[in-house]
Amino acid sequence: MSELSALGRMFLILAAVLAVVGILLLIAGQAPNPGRFHIGRLPGDIYIRKGNFTFYFPLTTGILFSIILTLLFRLFSHR
DSSP, X not given: OOHHHHHHHHHHHHHHHHHHHHHHHHHHHTSSOGGXXXXXXXXXXXXXXXXXXXXXXXXXXXXXXXXXHHHHHHHHOOO
16 A cells, blocks of 8 residues: 555544544534533643633543544554
8 A cells, every 4th residue: 555545544534533523522512411511621630710810731631532542543553
């Protein structure tokens, strides 16, 4: 398989994954109680609020997305 063919296949897989994530986010936004489904408000995310200053760093969310994407890429890569 040529390099361009492999790159094209990777882009198609990435587009499919992004489409699925987008659909899930749309469905989550239409859920009866969307306040309970916060992707960026997991335990371990850093949230500091003092007066007019707010700092938010999604540490756990980033780690979770990294693990999911790693598993998906390993699942779809055939080396």
